[in-house]
Amino acid sequence: MLAVALAAQFMALLDAFIVNVAAPTIQSELHASGAGLQLVIAGYTITYAVLLITGARLGDRLGHRRVYLFGLAVFTVASLACGLARGTGELIAFRLLQGAGSAVLIPQVLSLIQRNFAGEARVKALGAYSAVLATGAAAGQVLGGVLVSADLLGTGWRPVFLVNVPVGVVLLALAFRVLPRDDAAALAAGRARGLDLPGLVLLGAAVSLFTVPLVLGQQEGWPLWSWLSLAAAVLFFTLFCAYESRLARRGGAPLIAPRLLRSPGMGLAVFRVAAVMAVNAGFLFVVTLHVQGGLGYSALRAGLTFAPSAVVFGAVGLTWRRWPQPLQRALIPGGFALAAVATAAVGLLLRDGGDGGLWLYAALVGVGAGLSLGFGPTLTRALATVRAEDAADASGLLATVTQLGQLTGVACFGALFLHRLESAGAPGAYSSSDALLVCAYALASVAALGAVSGLVRLRR
Incomplete structure (x- = not known):
């Protein structure tokens, strides 16, 4: 179970960095503008960061196994679509979808560890989790360089996305068999907590306003909108904290306990x-x-x-x-x-x-x-x-x-x-x-x- 969960997480983390070294080839073959290339690279990161908290809460309500399988399926299909994209617009759209799949998938891994391991076994599982979490960045650089340089069958940059497809299909089959069924009592408790939609909106807005200028600001020369966006992020995060504290005092179910x-x-x-x-x-x-x-x-x-x-x-x-x-x-x-x-x-x-x-x-x-x-x-x-x-x-x-x-x-x-x-x-x-x-x-x-x-x- 742990091997399957961590393999999918590693694959999803890899994709945040694997495209970096393929960027010059993508720009050349698709005739992408500078802004278009930025969004190809950053689109994944934006949706990934914004939807992580939502993905975690969906797992609590719908079941970690079910949401894990759904996120992995979305990521795999989006990877295939990225690899077959015929233009910059298509590639940007599918990268956004790929990031959303990762955001749904990745929080379930830590939740599965927390719920299915105890004592020394949990410590070992968390050690493996932390090793995978931070090696994905460097491994993405390495694998991206290997695939782009190999230019398999003249496909250029496309293997950096298509490599996920056979791996994702195998992991889906294995995960369906080895991941434990979601506990009915835990699901009932998760649904009883509610989804806290106002909290999700406030936090999503804060993360979006913080993420977009960080991703795009440098290439755009840090225009005025980027600084205004960062300032607005602070405001929305303050509103989120105030709302969550008030909700907890009233006996509600805040987004983060x-x-x-x-x-x-x-x-x-x-x-x-x-x-x-x-x-x-x-x-x-x-x-x-x-x-x-x-x-x-x-x-x-x-x-x-x-x-x-x-x-x-x-x-x-x-x-x-x-x-x-x-x-x-x-x-x-x-x-x-x-x-x-x-x-x-x-x-x-x-x-x-x-x-x-x-x-x-x-x-x-x-x-x-x-x-x-x-x-x-x-x-x-x-x-x-x-x-x-x-x-x-x-x-x-x-x-x-x-x-x-x-x-x-x-x-x-x-x-x-x-x-x-x-x-x-x-x-x-x-x-x-x-x-x-x-x-x-x-x-x-x-x-x-x-x-x-x-x-x-x-x-x-």
């Missing part, structure tokens, strides 16, 4: 998860810009550059529980500190247009290990105190924080990189490496904040 936010460590967990995802996504983005734009790497070589980080992230996520007990309390601050040192080291190794040599791969291993230690133990310890009936809320909350952290990292560090590059005037490996070094120091600063947060001791 207040007791979930009061769970020991949940607030710090939200911050740390956001920090890990921002550093991870920002690092992948700016290093990709540097090695492809500044150093002239091919899509395949650029993708394979991140393989050490992805492999180590996954390996550490699966094994940290077996490390010596005296080390356990230091894993989170130590992991963030290691990530801070390693990201700064990558910037220093690639300065002056160099390729970093073998030391670069050692630094990439440090980035993967450090971020994994900051993420895995945080997620496991936070969810250890979550009630089974709050599993859907926890799934939606942490999945949304994960996605918003990635978006923020790409937007902020991408903007810093491009601004620094433009300020340098003459493009080239030297200017690009200077921009990367500045970003590396900024990434290290965020990781250092995570290390400080890891030193906070909670009262039991």
Whole structure:
């Protein structure tokens, strides 16, 4: 059951990044405009981020197994449609649908783990979950580079979408057989809570207003509408919090249970998860810009550059529980500190247009290990105190924080990189490496904040 659930999640997460390295080929073959190409890449992310909380609550009401199967089916059909798209408009529409399928599918995975595993088995399952969650980004870069460079049967960019179809069909058949039937009592309790439509509308508006300018603002030069949208996002989020608090005081069923936010460590967990995802996504983005734009790497070589980080992230996520007990309390601050040192080291190794040599791969291993230690133990310890009936809320909350952290990292560090590059005037490996070094120091600063947060001791 766990293998099937995580395989589908990995495939869905992969698609948020696999299209990045295929973007030049898509633009060339479909004659896409700059705005059209942005929406091909960003459309998936927008619907995915906006609908995550809704997907989590639908699983609570309709059954996690049923909603998981539905989301996987939508994602698979949309992938086929993307691979067969004849124009930019079709591809954008099907990417939006693909993101919606992911938003319905992914929250069910954590809910299935929370409801079907206990004790040490749950800890192991969460370790596998965290490893899959954050390796999808790097793996997407690698696989995208491989598929685009292979140009299978002259199909160019299309295999980055079509590869999902046979995998999705097999997973649907397996999931139908191995996923447990939804418990009638749990379904009744979920339906009794209601859907909280006003809360969904307010939160959906807040996430939409926050997501769209982050995704499109950099390419558009941060126009006035992007800043107004971000300001409106703050307003809608404030209204959402006020409405949810009032609903809880009146005995209603808020979209996110207040007791979930009061769970020991949940607030710090939200911050740390956001920090890990921002550093991870920002690092992948700016290093990709540097090695492809500044150093002239091919899509395949650029993708394979991140393989050490992805492999180590996954390996550490699966094994940290077996490390010596005296080390356990230091894993989170130590992991963030290691990530801070390693990201700064990558910037220093690639300065002056160099390729970093073998030391670069050692630094990439440090980035993967450090971020994994900051993420895995945080997620496991936070969810250890979550009630089974709050599993859907926890799934939606942490999945949304994960996605918003990635978006923020790409937007902020991408903007810093491009601004620094433009300020340098003459493009080239030297200017690009200077921009990367500045970003590396900024990434290290965020990781250092995570290390400080890891030193906070909670009262039991």
